[in-house]
Amino acid sequence: MSRKYISTLKSGETVEEVFLVLKKEVRETREKKPYLNLQLADKSGFIEARKWDAARQLCDSFHKDEFIKIKGVVETFNNTLQIRINELCPVAEMQVTMGEFIPSTEKDIPGMMNELKQVIKTIQDTYLSRLLNALFSDESFCKIFSTVPAAMQNHHAFLGGLLEHTLSVTKLAISFSNHYPEIKRDLLITGVILHDIGKTRELSCERSFQYTDEGQLTGHLASGIVIIYEKALKIENFPPDLLNILFHLVLSHHGEYEWGSPVKPGIPEAIALHHLDNLDAKIQAATRAIVEHKDTNSLWTDYVKMFERRLYKK
Structure with missing residues (x-):
């Protein structure tokens, strides 16, 4: 049955x-x-x-x-x-x-991971390429990265959500960098791939989604910086200025102090990362709110906290 x-x-x-x-x-x-x-x-x-x-x-x-x-x-x-x-x-x-009980991405996780790794192969900057390969050649890391959600509830709150969100924003970044050739493509794409990497330590998903102790004490921005620093430290002569820029991309991607960023985006690539990340998160959240709304007699969803309004469904 x-x-x-x-x-x-x-x-x-x-x-x-x-x-x-x-x-x-x-x-x-x-x-x-x-x-x-x-x-x-x-x-x-x-x-x-x-x-x-x-x-x-x-x-x-x-x-x-x-x-x-x-x-x-x-x-x-x-x-x-x-x-x-x-x-x-x-x-x-x-x-x-x-x-049967934990929501999961409807997309093919191995396929998404392979697609992300193919993008990483296009990174020409030696140090950025070595940093990304150091992370994504680690099978245990890849398993966690492709399993955890991107958030507790606001967007991509399902198993595989972090991978799905990261790949989606990466694709947007590729199109964006093609449209704006003055944007440093390798830097933007690397920033996108790394921007939420701390969520591999912030969130757990054994049954319902929960914050880890590290997640509650420091949050994914700080955890992301630690992960990047640990890997960069093992790469000989990794440029300190480049490392600081990567830190900036991660720390500023929420965009505003009131949204959790300790600094605001201060370079074009950071501005792009913030808006592309925000766009992907909000489109997914809006689509989900409309699809999951159970009142079939109403053309409007209930109040959606993320948007501070109801959404039109028709």
Whole structure:
């Protein structure tokens, strides 16, 4: 029997499936009776769920980032689908296939990685080429780079998201550098490939996406600088000025102080990197917001925090 994914659920239908618990709150009704307020997920998306009249023993029987099997009914509340749970029970991790619960890129990961490596072969600057090859000839690094998401939720928040986003911005950078010949192509493309490299240390994705200790303490900009420095240190006579420019590309790519950049873009390649990165992230986020919006009666999405507005779907 095929699985019923969250993205296919419709109001009024019954559902009996296993889900990953993204969020769990034990609340009380006005009558002081406990109930469960949950956010459940599979690889197609997430949905809010409620279990009324939940005994304490049931509330304590599972935790966030664990699996439960539910029986319930899909309902519409404030034009949004949610599940009213009638029955639930914990499910052991060994009984589930993890690929059913964590969203993943729909694109071919080995194919994307190969395409990125082909671009790296076109880099003519000796030091930039050696730096990129030092990173992407490391199989363990490539495995992490091609697995982690690009973000927790705003854009490319799925397995393979970092690779998909990096390759997409790289393609934009190639077109951009062809259009503006005064842009240093090798520098821009290297900056693009390295700009989010710290996310290989910032994010983990064993079940739901989480920040690592390093990610919470320093963030991906600082981690990216450390990774670049560690590799450049092993390359004989790597030019200090070039290393500082690479640091600048990474540190400035958010573009504004209020967006997390410790410095603003100060060279044309950094300005280009910021805007190309921002463009790719926002187009992917806007497309996802429209596709995943569940209210088919509305031509507008709900309020999207990234854009501070609703988006028109028609």
